[in-house]
Amino acid sequence: MSVQHSSRATTTVVDGPVSRGSLWSRFWQNDAPGYLFLLPWLIGFFGLTVGPMVTSFYLSFTDFDLLTSPDWVGTDNYVRMLTNDPKFWTSMRVTMFFVVFSVPLKLCFALAVAMLLNRGIRGLPLYRALFYLPSLLGASVAIAILWRQIFSGDGLVNQVLALVGIQGPSWISNPNYSLWTLIVLSIWQFGSPMIIFLAGLRQIPSDMYEAASLDGASKWRQFVKITLPLLTPVVFFNAIIQTIEAFKSFTPAFIISGGTGNPINSTLFYTLYLYQEAFGFFRMGYASALAWVLLALVGLFTAFSFLTSKYWVHYDE
Amino acid sequence: MATSIQLRQIKKAYGDVQVIHGVDLTIDPGEFTVFVGPSGCGKSTLLRMIAGLEPITGGDLLIDGQRMNEIPAAKRGIAMVFQSYALYPHMSVYKNLAFGLETAKMPKAEIAERVQKAAEILKIEPLLQRKPKQLSGGQRQRVAIGRAIVREPKIFLFDEPLSNLDAELRVAMRVEIAKLHNDLGNTMIYVTHDQVEAMTMADKIVVLRAGVIEQAGAPLELYNNPRNLFVAGFIGSPKMNFLTTTVENNTLKTGTASVSLGRDVTGATTLGIRPEHITIADGSGVKFADVIIDLVENLGGQTVVYATTRDGQALTIVLEGQRDVALGSTVEAYLDPARAHIFDAEGMAI
Numbered sequence: 084m085s086v087q088h089s090s091r092a093t094t095t096v097v098d099g100p101v102s103r104g105s106l107w108s109r110f111w112q113n114d115a116p117g118y119l120f121l122l123p124w125l126i127g128f129f130g131l132t133v134g135p136m137v138t139s140f141y142l143s144f145t146d147f148d149l150l151t152s153p154d155w156v157g158t159d160n161y162v163r164m165l166t167n168d169p170k171f172w173t174s175m176r177v178t179m180f181f182v183v184f185s186v187p188l189k190l191c192f193a194l195a196v197a198m199l200l201n202r203g204i205r206g207l208p209l210y211r212a213l214f215y216l217p218s219l220l221g222a223s224v225a226i227a228i229l230w231r232q233i234f235s236g237d238g239l240v241n242q243v244l245a246l247v248g249i250q251g252p253s254w255i256s257n258p259n260y261s262l263w264t265l266i267v268l269s270i271w272q273f274g275s276p277m278i279i280f281l282a283g284l285r286q287i288p289s290d291m292y293e294a295a296s297l298d299g300a301s302k303w304r305q306f307v308k309i310t311l312p313l314l315t316p317v318v319f320f321n322a323i324i325q326t327i328e329a330f331k332s333f334t335p336a337f338i339i340s341g342g343t344g345n346p347i348n349s350t351l352f353y354t355l356y357l358y359q360e361a362f363g364f365f366r367m368g369y370a371s372a373l374a375w376v377l378l379a380l381v382g383l384f385t386a387f388s389f390l391t392s393k394y395w396v397h398y399d400e
Numbered sequence: 401m402a403t404s405i406q407l408r409q410i411k412k413a414y415g416d417v418q419v420i421h422g423v424d425l426t427i428d429p430g431e432f433t434v435f436v437g438p439s440g441c442g443k444s445t446l447l448r449m450i451a452g453l454e455p456i457t458g459g460d461l462l463i464d465g466q467r468m469n470e471i472p473a474a475k476r477g478i479a480m481v482f483q484s485y486a487l488y489p490h491m492s493v494y495k496n497l498a499f500g501l502e503t504a505k506m507p508k509a510e511i512a513e514r515v516q517k518a519a520e521i522l523k524i525e526p527l528l529q530r531k532p533k534q535l536s537g538g539q540r541q542r543v544a545i546g547r548a549i550v551r552e553p554k555i556f557l558f559d560e561p562l563s564n565l566d567a568e569l570r571v572a573m574r575v576e577i578a579k580l581h582n583d584l585g586n587t588m589i590y591v592t593h594d595q596v597e598a599m600t601m602a603d604k605i606v607v608l609r610a611g612v613i614e615q616a617g618a619p620l621e622l623y624n625n626p627r628n629l630f631v632a633g634f635i636g637s638p639k640m641n642f643l644t645t646t647v648e649n650n651t652l653k654t655g656t657a658s659v660s661l662g663r664d665v666t667g668a669t670t671l672g673i674r675p676e677h678i679t680i681a682d683g684s685g686v687k688f689a690d691v692i693i694d695l696v697e698n699l700g701g702q703t704v705v706y707a708t709t710r711d712g713q714a715l716t717i718v719l720e721g722q723r724d725v726a727l728g729s730t731v732e733a734y735l736d737p738a739r740a741h742i743f744d745a746e747g748m749a750i
Contacts, residue, residue, distance in 0.1 A: 293453050294486040298500030298551070299474030308499070312490040397490035399533065 143371035153368060160372035171373070173348050174356035180262060181352065182329040185269040190321055193273040194314075197280035211278065218274030227268075227338030231255060234264045234339075255339050258349035265350060268335050276321040283317030284310070315396045323388055330381050333358065353377055402429035403464050403477070403554040403587045405450065411458035412445055412611070419445055420611040422459065427589065427604070432581050435591045436598040436634070437608035443591045444559055446608070450589065451480050451557050463555070479548035480557040483564065485540045487532040493543050494528040500551050518549040521580070538569045545580070558590040562597065574601060595635055599623070607631050629747035632672050638704065638716045640741070641678070643671045643689070652688075652742070655711030659688040661737040668750055672741035675704070675718040678733050680725070685734035691715055696725050707733070 118125075143160055145153035164171045200210055220226050233239045236253035244251040254260045287310065295305045311318075333354040336344065344351025344359070357377070361370035405427040412420035420442045427433045435443035448454040450461060452473030461468045468476055479500075487496050494515055501511045519525045522542040532540055541561060548556055558577070562570045578601050581588050592598055598605045599619045606616040607630070615627040619635075626632035632640045645652045645659075647668055652659040654671060671688070679685060691707035705717040705725055717733065725731070742750045 288484060288486065290482045290484055290486040291488060293473075294480070294482060294547075295499070295503075296453070297451065297473045297478065297480055298503050300499075300503045304503060309488060312488075315490075399489040 139371040139374055142368050143375050145368040147367040147371075149365045149367050156368065160369045161376070163369070164372060164376065170348070170351070170356060174344070174351045174353045177262065177344075177349065177351050178330065178353040181266060181269070181332065182326060185266045186322065186325045186329050188266065189270045189273050189325060190276055190318065192270050193277035193321070194280050194318075196273065197277045197284055198310075200277075200281055201284040211281070214277055215274035218272045224334060224338055227335045230264065230268050230335065231339050256346050258346040261340070261346055261349045265332075265335050265339065269329065269332065276325060279317055279321055280314070283314050287313050312397050313399075316398055319388070319392055319396045323385060326384060326388075327381055330377060330384075402585055404429045404462075405555065405587065405589075406462040406465075407446075407450075407459065408462070409459035410446070410449065410456060410461060412442070412449060412454065413457045418457075418611065420449070420457075423611075423613055425606060425613060425616060427587060430585050430587055432578075432588045432590065432601060432603045433606060434598040434602035434604070435589065435606050435608060436593065436595055437614075438634075439593060440610075441608040442611040443593075443608050445611075447480075447557055447559055447589060447591050450555075451478055452476050453480075477554035478557060479551045479553035479555075480559065481541075481544045481548050481561045483560040485532075485544040485564075487540060487543055487547075489532050492529050492531055493524065493535070493546075496532070496543055497528075497546050497550050500547065514550045514552070515546075518546040521549060521583070522546045522576075537565050538573065541565065541573055545577070549580075549584075554586065556584075556586050556588040558588065560591055560593070562592075563594075570597075577601065596637060599635070605635070607634055625749070626672075626741065627749055629670065629672070629743050632741055632743070632749070636674055638675045638718065640672045640674050641715050642743075643673070643709070643713050643715070645669060645671045645742075654689055655709050655713065657687065657689050659686055659735070659737075659740075661686075661740055661742070663737075665742055665750065667744045668742040669745045670743040670747070672743060673735050674739065675716040677739040678715070678717045678735055680705075680717065680719065680731045680733055682732065682734075685736045687732050688735050689715070689733045690730055691717075691733050692730050693725055693727055696727060698722055707731075709733075 142153060144155060144157060146156050146159075147153035196214060200207060200214075204210070217226075231238075234254035235241075236256070238254075240254065241251035252260060254264045291309055291313075292305055295309055300308065331354060332352060336350045336352040336355050337358070340346075340350045340355070342355070342359070344355050353373070354377070357370050357373040360366045360373060405425075407423050407425040410420060410423040410425075411418065423446065435446060437443050445454060449456050452468070452471065456469050463476060488499065491499065497515045497518060498511045501514060506514075515528070516525075519528060522545060524539065524542050524546060527535060527539060527543070532543065535543065541564075544561070561577075562573050565573060574597060577590075581601075590597075590601060602619050604616060605619050605622050607614045607622065609630055614634075615622055615631045622631060622635045626635060626640075629642065633642070643654045645654050645668055647653070647665055648658070650660075650665055652661065652665055652668060652671055659671070673688075689709045691709050693705060693707050695706040697704040697706075700722065701720075703719045703721070703723040703725065705719060705723075707715045707717060709715060715733065719725075744750055
């Protein structure tokens with residue numbers, strides 16, 4: 084054992100088994116509790132996120148079928164996807180349609196409700212909780228099953244329509260309407276963006292509206308010229324989150340179409356197609372490639388949103 | 401032609417709680433009127449009712465003789481400068497100034513002309529393309545005033561517009577607003593809790609307390625002839641000294657001293673003397689107390705002395721120039737009887 088003290092009393096050079104022991108005890112005393120608390124997250128992050136991602140990236144270049152060991156096929160999966168798989172393009176089209184319509188409609192609806200709730204009404208916490216409830220339940224299997232009942236040929240919607248003499252179609256088995264029922268289900272889950280919009284609206288000082296009303300601005304002009312621009316950071320946040328959610332949407336389409344994406348692939352979401360390839364046909368390599376393309380697509384969309392945000396998102400300070 | 405404003409028995413209630421209790425007031429054309437009072441006295445509420453931002457519960461608001469109670473804010477010919485400036489953060493200074501004119505669908509050339517003119521008056525031309533976040537507090541305040549000017553309103557309302565500025569800037573902006581009033585000649589109403597602002601800017605001061613006008617009049621009228629203890633204490637800085645008194649043979653008794661003011665003092669219970677009207681030089685008036693010096697503040701141009709009378713009543717004395725007053729010493733305090741104020745048991749001036 085040797086211990087040397089430098090001219091500075093605080094600097095100590097240590098070596099030998101005892102010093103290693105002291106380092107170890109210092110770790111146990113100072114750092115170990117921190118790592119211990121981090122452990123569940125570390126296990127989850129590396130074991131359930133990073134590990135599977137790396138594996139899936141590797142598998143996307145193989146023909147892995149779950150039963151035999153994977154063979155390297157290079158970029159074959161990606162080439163096939165882009166050049167020789169009509170179903171890939173169908174699922175892409177269905178997903179894009181869903182994203183393009185469900186996200187703006189959901190955001191508009193959420194903003195409208197938030198503005199209604201922002202008028203200082205009584206029992207606001209109750210309404211807020213009630214409106215938020217669908218967001219908690221909406222993506223569940225139970226609600227998707229309920230939705231199937233509501234929009235089926237003899238479902239609640241058609242029973243109501245029958246009261247006014249309208250014979251409604253079977254919404255979920257008609258390819259013209261089936262995707263729209265999923266869009267309506269998505270809009271119904273407006274609670275989460277609504278709460279964030281409400282918080283954003285609360286941040287806009289009331290004297291801005293008072294100044295505008297003294298200037299003679301109508302409620303609509305106040306909304307367009309003051310509310311919307313000042314709310315753009317919140318719109319931006321909500322748009323990104325909801326778009327990512329929409330790209331990832333799976334459960335409702337799976338339940339309502341019985342996992343097929345039918346009628347005639349009209350509800351074949353990208354994630355549903357990915358699921359079919361992976362767990363229907365056991366083409367794990369190809370499904371992995373599909374997953375990585377989706378990730379790239381979401382990444383590109385997010386990057387594009389951030390790049391364009393400086394032109395339309397107004398930050399106060 | 402400037403505009404007159406009349407308030408007749410104006411009342412405001414929120415549910416069962418009445419906050420303005422039947423206010424009567426006339427503001428003459430071109431007058432600079434300051435509403436002053438402590439927090440919660442209703443001065444901002446009164447201003448907002450005139451602006452049309454708060455509904456009037458009772459009474460009549462007349463602008464140039466026309467009843468305005470139900471007329472929307474935008475049609476009252478009023479512009480308002482807010483305490484927080486209320487500038488639109490996403491718009492440039494130019495757009496902020498032009499917003500009201502664009503709302504009124506004014507031709508672009510005329511908007512540009514008016515904005516330019518206002519910018520010249522307020523010396524903010526180089527700032528027109530900037531966003532509010534790129535401006536200092538004083539510059540933001542100018543833009544807020546500019547936004548009022550461009551509309552060429554009949555009446556300007558200011559709601560504590562200087563309270564967010566530092567002391568130096570506040571004095572500078574005070575002067576500029578006073579100049580602006582001289583140049584434009586509009587009727588202006590200004591709300592503040594700072595009585596120095598009120599004294600220096602106003603043609604007429606309206607002192608409010610708990611939703612009631614305690615006194616309205618010219619600044620020096622309020623200073624020289626306060627109607628009651630509240631106004632006497634609120635107007636003037638440092639505030640007026642109040643000594644508890646009794647009356648014997650038409651002479652005021654304050655502690656051990658007797659003071660003869662040479663007028664009828666029947667019913668007086670409080671003697672009010674402004675700190676600047678007390679002297680400690682022998683023979684400079686009527687002696688009214690022996691005081692013990694507690695603290696001395698030398699401000700250079702003035703010396704502020706904090707003292708206590710023999711019967712324990714606090715007294716502030718402002719002496720001109722730099723005076724050497726020893727702490728703990730006892731001195732004789734004198735007053736000018738003509739400048740002494742006396743109040744009865746209800747706090748009303750006698």
